[in-house]
Amino acid sequence: MSHLVGHRCVECGRLMNPRHLRCLDCNGREFEEVPPEGECRLITYSEITSLPWGIDERSRILGVVEFENGLKALGWLRTDKAKMGMRLNAGWGPVRVVGGEEVYGLTLVPAKSSSRTR
Amino acid sequence: MRGVAIVGVGMIPFGRRDEDTLVDMLSYAALNAMDDAGIGDMPIDAAYVGNMGAGLFNHQTAVASSLVDRINLFPAAAESVENGPASGGSALKNGVLAVASGYFDLVLVVAGEKMREVVGPRATDVVATMTHPQAEYIYGATLPSMAGMFARLYMPKYGITAEHLAKVAIKNHSNGLLNPYAHIHSRITLEGILTSPHAIVNNPFVADPIRLYDCCPVSDGAAACLLCPIEMVAQFKKPAIAVAGFGQATDTHTLQEREDPTDLKAVRLAARQAFDMAKLSPGDVDVAELHDAFTILEIAESEHVGFFEKGEGAKALERGQTQIGGSLPINPSGGLKARGHPVGATGVAQAVELTWQLRGEAGQRQVKNAEVGFSVNFGGFGNNVVAFVLRRES
């Protein structure tokens, strides 16, 4: 289950991720937490080589996805091949070691009808 | 506000400068600018030092104070200005405002970076710290990855191909060959970087669809400008170059929160502010230095600032309009691609190049009769952008 959380402005309903302390539309200061709903769709992605210090894989695919409730997020696609618009399921797993500590984030695998996982 | 002029410029060759410390490089560039202006013993009132990563690359902070000490600018006011890769542009903007306000007369703006002190993957990591810490950095996002995700949307929407990107690189490498200050002095060909089957090794994907030759190098270097009020220019020997306009705008930190992820809103707004202040329009520009950290950005920025309609930037490139000798030369210095991109230095290096162009001092890469110059310094991945219009005063 994903621990990704969006924040919806109580005043105007704008859904944001990452967190802001003032609403990007109305400057409101109160928010409710909104988890992602359902599958998500890949909006854009890139397969990166020459990864930064601390990540020893040869390559990684990162992508921006949009969930059925409008929440958008960047995550790590755990698959060999990505395709624009593909449907993915969200998970929450270790993504990097920062300052000696394992950090968790959004991981994405193809939804059942899509291609194989890595 | 008073009018502000650039009366002295200087830089050092960009590249790998193992033998120089960061403050050495800043000092050489500063002294070159001061000598260019011929200021002799005239006191400098303030110094603004553009630098992004001294704390991480070089384990040094308070760089501006160190520079003042190294070249005896005492007792000038001085501070470092940090705005990611737009640190130079921001330092220049702050220097301009300082003179325009009437509070300071002679202001030195110096910007530099020493990135090669760390190995490649560490430099990649330092640069990546400008991405959102919780929403992007933790995933291993790099600046090329942001460019890759942007390009994946922008290219099909506006008809830009891999060949167009390669042609930006080829043009800028050719220009770099004419620039003794450029990091990269290497002619490249379309066959070598794209059409040959061997290009897969010569020019591999770094963050697809962005390839190695679509990315600027990792460079060391520094550049400097000396500013004064327009009323003082007669005291200096070189033709005055007025800072006719500047603009700065911001946009969301993350790509995912942009209203339209293909819209470089901060570029549009900063450019418009600069043109409005200068009372000029994009059509008045004779030469431009755009922020081609990635080749896609040269084309995208040329459209967003108003030189070409969306979808026409690549065509203009193909027609040769943006070559030296074309109707609107872009990056005659070689741009970030070939001149190099010591991240904090770039914004000031762009102003140095434009000053040389507008004075007629650009040697083999001179754009004929250049009177109005324009620059864009792109911070983060387009979330903080500074633009300038420079004009030769008659």
Place this chain on the structure above:
Amino acid sequence: MDTELEALLRPPAMRMAAYPSKVITLATGKQMVVRQASRKDVPTLLDAVRPTLGIPRDYYDIVGARLYAELLGWYRYRVRDHYCLIGQVDGFLVGIVNGRMYTREVGMSYHTLAVERGLRIGAHLFAAKMEHHLEHLGQDEVWITAESPIGFRRWMIEYDLAPKEGAQHELGGASYYVLTRALWDSAKPRLCVGDRPVPRKLLSLAEEGIKIADEDTITEQILGAKRRMLQ
């Protein structure tokens, strides 16, 4: 020379297949001929390597010193089952790689030295020597180690190699890594390129003689030390 003693000191040699020359188009559009050097080329190669002994940057001195010793050892018949591949552009030497057959099945990768930098010459030549071990010498795996961070990134990360324990690479130093046939088959399409046969005129120019620049030029090429007068 005492021929009886010399016979004791010379190692017996395995029959080694020749490397078929190939030509690669570099980013500059220039053609690099990759071919096997012979023992008679060693004195020229040593002249090209010698300037690196004074360049600590990027570990050129240690790579150069070791490569110098390996080439000299090969020339004087003191290194067993050794090969050397070179890259030439317009006849000029731009890079050297070497290694040897440790056993019939296992290759030992030695060094990679790019004289001209910034054009992925090291990457091309390293791939050529992996190709030589696995496809021409008929071996099953190649042992690799790195002395510089650039080398580590190129070889270990780009080829998806994993570190091994339980043996020592002949160069000593850090853990060794193994390129297996399976890893090579996966890496080859994106890392190893070249056209064969080499057009006759190009090959003749390359085989006519290995041209090398003078010591100052070689040092400058490696250090990128031009234009300091504009400081």
